[in-house]
Amino acid sequence: EADIYQTPRYLVIGTGKKITLECSQTMGHDKMYWYQQDPGMELHLIHYSYGVNSTEKGDLSSESTVSRIRTEHFPLTLESARPSHTSQYLCASSNSRGDEKLFFGSGTQLSVL
Amino acid sequence: GNSVTQMEGPVTLSEEAFLTINCTYTATGYPSLFWYVQYPGEGLQLLLKATKADDKGSNKGFEATYRKETTSFHLEKGSVQVSDSAVYFCALTRTGYSTLTFGKGTMLLVSP
Numbered sequence: 001e002a003d004i005y006q007t008p009r010y011l012v013i014g015t016g017k018k019i020t021l022e023c024s025q026t027m028g029h030d031k032m033y034w035y036q037q038d039p040g041m042e043l044h045l046i047h048y049s050y051g052v053n054s055t056e057k058g059d060l061s062s063e064s065t066v067s068r069i070r071t072e073h074f075p076l077t078l079e080s081a082r083p084s085h086t087s088q089y090l091c092a093s094s095n096s097r098g099d100e101k102l103f104f105g106s107g108t109q110l111s112v113l
Numbered sequence: 114g115n116s117v118t119q120m121e122g123p124v125t126l127s128e129e130a131f132l133t134i135n136c137t138y139t140a141t142g143y144p145s146l147f148w149y150v151q152y153p154g155e156g157l158q159l160l161l162k163a164t165k166a167d168d169k170g171s172n173k174g175f176e177a178t179y180r181k182e183t184t185s186f187h188l189e190k191g192s193v194q195v196s197d198s199a200v201y202f203c204a205l206t207r208t209g210y211s212t213l214t215f216g217k218g219t220m221l222l223v224s225p
Binding site: 094 | 206213
């Protein structure tokens with residue numbers, strides 16, 4: 001059912017590298033989100049967007065940045081990765097009809113050495 | 114502010130046992146309530162939801178009732194299967210807002 005895709009699925013990189021996590025959805029949803037999931041499974045909203053050229057920071061402060069140049073694409077960038085960024089990153093989207101159902105991608109597991 | 118509290122896991126059950134995962138919430142106004150499920154190696158998917166007091170959400174044999182008087186939304190299933198092993202998240206959002214507040218998740222392990 002879910003047409004939301006995240007790449008890469010797994011990423012292992014060294015400290016100081018710049019990385020971009022990709023997220024695309026084919027459902028035409030206006031709203032998109034990034035969640036960080038810690039090893040204890042807890043989810044933290046780090047960024048969201050209500051449409052093109054709209055981005056907001058979430059509940060958890062993050063050193064990452066996002067952009068929303070196209071409706072279907074919502075990439076997340078870390079300019080200089082650190083071991084503290086090691087986590088699972090989940091992208092999600094929802095429509096604007098108000099039914100509040102989120103569709104999630106399968107996630108990117110990031111490990112920074 | 115909004116918050117969701119779930120029982121800590123893991124919850125370990127034998128196949129065909131009865132399941133309850135407790136969820137209570139704190140919210141201003143009248144939130145909508147959700148249960149999401151995360152199977153191993155996957156993202157979350159919506160399991161069921163309820164949008165007003167006394168509503169019962171149900172799906173795949175799971176059900177939960179929105180109890181305003183006890184601010185609860187407990188998840189139940191009469192007979193669990195091995196394939197139900199997953200992490201379950203209770204969540205809420207205020208009507209008209211899209212950002213969800215999630216509980217910490219409860220892992221369910223079902224053995225044959």
